[in-house]
Amino acid sequence: MNGVRTSLVAISFSLMCSGLTFTAAHAEEYSFKATNSTNTAIIKILVSENKRKWGYFDIGRGIKPGATTKLVWDQSTNSENCTQWVKAVFADDSESEPAKFDFCESGLEIEF
Numbered sequence: 001m002n003g004v005r006t007s008l009v010a011i012s013f014s015l016m017c018s019g020l021t022f023t024a025a026h027a028e029e030y031s032f033k034a035t036n037s038t039n040t041a042i043i044k045i046l047v048s049e050n051k052r053k054w055g056y057f058d059i060g061r062g063i064k065p066g067a068t069t070k071l072v073w074d075q076s077t078n079s080e081n082c083t084q085w086v087k088a089v090f091a092d093d094s095e096s097e098p099a100k101f102d103f104c105e106s107g108l109e110i111e112f
Contacts, residue, residue: 030073032101032108036063036088042112044089045071051085051098062091073103088112 036042042063046054057071082104088096096112 030078030103031070032103032110033068033070034059034063034088035068035109035111036065037111038090039065040094041065041091042088043091046087046089046095048085048098049081049083068109086110 034042034045042059045057045059045063047056048054055077059069059071063069082102083100084103085098085100087098090096099110101108101110
């Protein structure tokens with residue numbers, strides 16, 4: 001009886017761990033790196049499927065010149081297209097030109 005209980009605990013723990021691994025891997029799927037290659041801080045990163053309605057990433061206090069940061073898509077966007085328009089808003093209120101990227105691409109890196 002004790003051996004059966006130990007086996008059940010081991011199986012339960014194994015299933016729980018694989019679920020955690022799957023969740024972490026799934027979240028990593030929808031991330032990318034953003035590099036600020038300008039001399040002005042980025043204060044917003046905007047994204048859009050159609051270039052009419054723009055959403056944004058929470059980048060905290062921004063991305064300093066020369067810095068790279070990893071950004072992760074919110075799960076609420078999982079039903080959207082992988083291909084999105086993206087642009088940066090800088091501290092001087094200027095914006096980069098919108099560019100189209102496939103955010104399902106593994107290891108995607110965007111340079112502004």
